[in-house]
Structure formats: C-alpha cells, structure tokens
Amino acid sequence: MIKLDSIQLQQGEFVLKNLTMKVPGGAYAALMGKSGCGKTTVLEVICGLRPIVAGKVYLGNRDVTHLKPAERGIGYVPQDRALFPTMKVRHQLAFSLQLRRRPLDEIADRVDELAQWLEIEHILDRMPDKLSGGESQRVALGRALASKPQLLCLDEPLSALDEALHDEMCNLLSKIHQEADITILHITHSRREAERLASQLWRFQDGHVTLESKAS
Amino acid sequence: MKQAEGSSHATPGNTVNAGFKVGSDTPFIIGLCLLGGFYVAMILLMVLADLHFTDASSLKQILGKREIQFSIKLSLISCTLSTLFSLWIAVPIGYLMSRFRFRFKSVVDTILDIPIVLPPLVVGLSLLILFNYAPFKWLSKWVVFEMPAVILAQFMVACAFAVRTMRVTFDQIPLRYEQVAMTLGCNRSQAFWKVIFPQTKKGLLAAGTLAWARSLGEFGPILVFAGSTSMRTEVLPTSVYLEMQSGNLKGMLSVSIVMILLSAVVLIMARLFGMQRINA
Numbered sequence: 001m002i003k004l005d006s007i008q009l010q011q012g013e014f015v016l017k018n019l020t021m022k023v024p025g026g027a028y029a030a031l032m033g034k035s036g037c038g039k040t041t042v043l044e045v046i047c048g049l050r051p052i053v054a055g056k057v058y059l060g061n062r063d064v065t066h067l068k069p070a071e072r073g074i075g076y077v078p079q080d081r082a083l084f085p086t087m088k089v090r091h092q093l094a095f096s097l098q099l100r101r102r103p104l105d106e107i108a109d110r111v112d113e114l115a116q117w118l119e120i121e122h123i124l125d126r127m128p129d130k131l132s133g134g135e136s137q138r139v140a141l142g143r144a145l146a147s148k149p150q151l152l153c154l155d156e157p158l159s160a161l162d163e164a165l166h167d168e169m170c171n172l173l174s175k176i177h178q179e180a181d182i183t184i185l186h187i188t189h190s191r192r193e194a195e196r197l198a199s200q201l202w203r204f205q206d207g208h209v210t211l212e213s214k215a216s
Numbered sequence: 217m218k219q220a221e222g223s224s225h226a227t228p229g230n231t232v233n234a235g236f237k238v239g240s241d242t243p244f245i246i247g248l249c250l251l252g253g254f255y256v257a258m259i260l261l262m263v264l265a266d267l268h269f270t271d272a273s274s275l276k277q278i279l280g281k282r283e284i285q286f287s288i289k290l291s292l293i294s295c296t297l298s299t300l301f302s303l304w305i306a307v308p309i310g311y312l313m314s315r316f317r318f319r320f321k322s323v324v325d326t327i328l329d330i331p332i333v334l335p336p337l338v339v340g341l342s343l344l345i346l347f348n349y350a351p352f353k354w355l356s357k358w359v360v361f362e363m364p365a366v367i368l369a370q371f372m373v374a375c376a377f378a379v380r381t382m383r384v385t386f387d388q389i390p391l392r393y394e395q396v397a398m399t400l401g402c403n404r405s406q407a408f409w410k411v412i413f414p415q416t417k418k419g420l421l422a423a424g425t426l427a428w429a430r431s432l433g434e435f436g437p438i439l440v441f442a443g444s445t446s447m448r449t450e451v452l453p454t455s456v457y458l459e460m461q462s463g464n465l466k467g468m469l470s471v472s473i474v475m476i477l478l479s480a481v482v483l484i485m486a487r488l489f490g491m492q493r494i495n496a
Binding site: 086096144 | 390392393395396397398399400401402403406410411414415
C-alpha cells in the first residue's frame, strides 16, 4: 500500500498543498496529468528524493516519511532510465544486491533469474550505450526489481518508444505486475496506456490528486 | 479574380517560397577559418621564430648546465605534485558547488575565482604576507624561499582552474544518476564513489592537464614567494628570467624551447594515455 497523507511541498514557484492519495497493496495505479504539472514530483516525494514541508508517506504499514531513499524499499525507473554509463548490464542488475552485501552466488543467481525473466541474457556484458531503447528499458526495470522492492515507481516508462515496442513493453509491465507480487505506480500522460495497464486511475490536476475510476 | 485568390490561399507555401534562395555558406566558413587560422598560425609562427633564432649548440650548452638540469627536474616534480594536490581539492569543491545549495554559495563561488583574476605577483605577495602570521609563521622556515613554496605557489593558482573544470564536469552529469543510486541502496558517499566519480575521467584528465600546464608556466608567485635561488627554487620560468637578467638571449630562448618541448610532450602523452584509458 502507498499512502500519502496531507503532503505539503514548496519548490520555488511549485507548491503542493494537502496532497492525499491511497493505493492498495498489489494494485497497478496510473497517475495521469498534463506534462509539467508535477507528476514526477509526487513520485520523487514517495521515493524520498524531494523534501516535504508537512505530511506523511506510508509504504505498507511503515511510516517512511523520514527514511532515506535507500531504506524505503522502492524500485525507481526514471523517464530517461539513467542507466549508469560506466557499468555493464550485469553490474547494473547486481548493483542493489552488492550494496546489501548479499553472497556472490546469490547475486549471480538473481542476475541470471532477472536476465531470463526480462529476456536480456544476450546483453549482460554490454555497456548501456550499446543498448536499444527497449533493451535499456528492460535493464532499468531489472535493476529496479533486483532487490525485490515492494513498490515499483515508473516515470513515463513508455513515452519514448515506437508503437511495436510500446505494445511489447506494456505486455512486459503486465507480466511483471502479475508475477512479481508488487505494487506499481506508473506515471503517464496517456489515458490509453493507463486504461490498458492500470487497475486504478488517478488524475493529477492543480496540485490535487483525484481517483478517477477503478477498473472492474 | 476570385478563383486566383482562392488558389493562392489553398497553396500559401508556394507563394511564400517562390523565388526564395538561401545565401551561400562559403563566406561564413571562410570567416571562421580565417579568424581561427590566424590564432593557430600566430602560435606556430611564435614557436618557429624561437626555433629559428636559436641553434643546436646553444640548446646543447644550456641542457648541459647543472642548474638547468635541476630546474627541469624541479619543474617536473613540482608541477606533478601541485596537479595532484589541485585534483585532490578540486574534486570535492567541484562536487559541493555543483550539487549542494547553501547560504553564501555565491560568495564562496566568487572567492574561488580570486586566484584566477588576481595578478600572479599579488598571489605570491599575499602568500608571503600570510606566512608572517601564525600558524603559517611556525612553518615559514621550511616553506618560504624553499622548495615547498614553489609547489604551494603553483598549487594556489592551478587549483582554481582545476576547480572550475571539475565543477563544469559535475554540472554535466545529471542528478538523476545519484537519485537512482540512492533508491537502489546507496548513501551519498556510495552514490558518489560508485556511480558519479567513474564518470568524471574526462573531466579529471582535462582538469589535471590544465593544472599541470598552468603550474609549468607559473612565474610571478614563485619569484615573490620562493625566490630565484639556483639549485634550490629555480624552475624553468625562473631560468628564463635569470638568463634574461644576465643578457643571454640565446640561453633564454633555449630554456624556452625546452619548456615548449616538455609541455608539448607531457600534454600529448597525457591526452593519448588518458583517451586510451577512457575509451578502454
């Protein structure tokens, strides 16, 4: 579950007042809104990347408001993917587990498992600049999922993909949601994309989030 | 009449573009080449004039002098040390200035530019005065007019250039990498060392090269703060000055040519070695 309780934030001229939102555990929620309206800011607040003036952030039953991003257990895939340019795909997937000092064989097994699941076994030894758009997106998803987070935050993950790849990635995101037992918050400006993937549609407008509809 | 108007509205592009021709790019390209070429030619002509004016025997004679050999050695060692110290300081300052917002940041930014805008002689004079006050005074005996003064004088100026370069380097690395690293489990230090620092290779090489070249050419602060004692604080620019004072124009030019060759070799080597490692 994600719960935002009366979040207040001020960043220059951008102001959020009394932002409240609750997504049940295991749901696939889409947050829609116009470009530049502050959707990414909401996601950054949840990840702990943007300080808030007041309010609380809950993940599951935990109050994570004052926890560091590293301690929140969230997988984050930004719009530009931000794959680390100096690391091979294999190291990107292993990164979060190495930080948690997991045993080497466990890391290797998890990397193999992710590579097989996301169909990226053939690119494990490539550098990020040698990947296509779809491959980069799969690696970014794998990197975010490696430490088995309870929440996956996706910032417009399909915005820069062509139509064929868009369909392919939609299927992959559905598969991840079904198989990984994870809550997903997906930011998009496409209603079509949101309706296809999400079980909850939220609209962000004028600094407020409203639950628009619930798919059956 | 009506029909003609109608058709002109239907195809407005054709009317607007009718007879439109874009001017040639050649004058622009020629202008760029002439202005750029003038500066490149001036640099090459200066070096060629130096080479033409001097001869192999004076070069050999100068290179045979113990004082000049010492001066070359001291220049190489002091420039390398001041470059290492500069990078050691420039990386944290560059990162701090690029990533953090704090009170009086613009004041700190201005202070960091002082060694760049200050006349070099004033930097040397200010160092000399500083070492009259405690706690620097206690070290004065081992620093002022001694070898460490050469390194400190070079460092004070070179570091400012290295800081600028490193700040631009960090500015060009998107903040998003650290943010993702932190959600994956890094603290700030881990995000810096594991994700950001490995991306600064080119910037480090540029900052190091700039600091080294700047240190090699440093003269004013060294003259004031370290003096020009042969076999003790004499570096290559000091040698040029000493040869000039003794009226030995050929000797002065020979030392200059040694400096030109030395800096060219080191800079080319640094770039080749650095680019190989970056591309590896």
